[in-house]
Amino acid sequence: MEEKKIIGIGMVVGTGLIIAGILFSNCFTVDTGEVAIISTFGKVERVETEGLNFKIPFIQSKEFMEVREKTYYFGKTEEINTSLEVSTKDMQTITIELTLQASIIDPEILYRAFKNNHEARFILPRTREIVQATISKYTIEDFVSKRTEISKIIFEDLKDDFKQYGIAASNISIVNHDFSDEYERAIEQKKVAEQAVERARAEQEKLAVEAENKVKLAEYALREKELQAKANAIESNSLTPQLLKKMAIEKWNGELPKVQGQSNNFINTDI
Incomplete structure (x- = not known):
């Protein structure tokens, strides 16, 4: 009788241990940054987040999925x-x-x-x-x-x-x-061609500037001659006979010429 009781107790304890083992094996932890997809016979049942979780033995399965960035x-x-x-x-x-x-x-x-x-x-x-x-x-x-x-x-x-x-x-x-x-x-060839074009453009611009400068210098010289001609004309028109005599008197030092020719160049002071 006692032997049967011991066997019975052993079976109960064994069964309990098996059940505890099954239950324990179906407890799981989900880490931070992950989730667990719980499926029942292949059908998605729920999503478990971080922490300790549990699934039904033999019926449910789990798969972990990383959700962090x-x-x-x-x-x-x-x-x-x-x-x-x-x-x-x-x-x-x-x-x-x-x-x-x-x-x-x-x-x-x-x-x-x-x-x-x-x-x-x-x-x-x-x-x-x-x-x-x-x-x-x-x-x-x-x-x-x-x-x-x-x-x-x-x-x-x-x-x-x-x-x-x-x-x-x-x-x-x-x-x-x-x-x-x-x-x-192709890019290298294009760069070489662009550099050649830039050099040619720079040379053309330089020649254009030089030509423009020459034109400007010629215009300045012509303008200067025109202004000088106008000044000469104004000065020439302003030299009347009376003004010329006056200028001669102002330059005379008061001495009579020592030699006189046939022409009378002596200054007329009657004016």
Whole structure:
């Protein structure tokens, strides 16, 4: 009798331990910046946030999802190259490196749409699509001069597109870009041609200035001659016979000439 009682107690204790183990194994902790998606027979039931949580054994399952802001880098690293190769409006190829900051604000919507594979199935390919679609509207020269403006347009398109799936894009930045070798050579040739044009323009402007200066000097010289001629004419018109006699008297020193010719050049003082 006592043996059966002991066996019974052992079974109860064992069962209790098994139940406790099952219950304990179905308690879980969610870290800060994460959530747990609880599903019942595959159907999303609820979303648990940080702290200690519990799910029904055998019936419910859980999957963790990181919801904190994350930076996605599209570029070249030692392990992998995820740079974006896009085509411009004038069919030039640009290799772009960019960063995207985004966080999850509605994990249930995102999980229902992509399970827990939203990065590979949505964020990365959708970013590539929007970057390509935006840059294809600009020529390569427009891209260089309007890179900041283009980044803002890409960001606005991404933000609107991500929001419907519970993702909040906070920033996108084009950190680097590289052109094809053919375009680099074309740019170099264009710079050389522009420099030659600038030198020619500067030389032409110099010659024009020199010619203009010569014209001005000739005009000044002509003007000076005209003014001198007018002054001479005024002076000539002002020299009347009376004025000439007066000037001669003022210059006479009072001495009579020692030698006189047949012509009488002696000053007439009757005036």
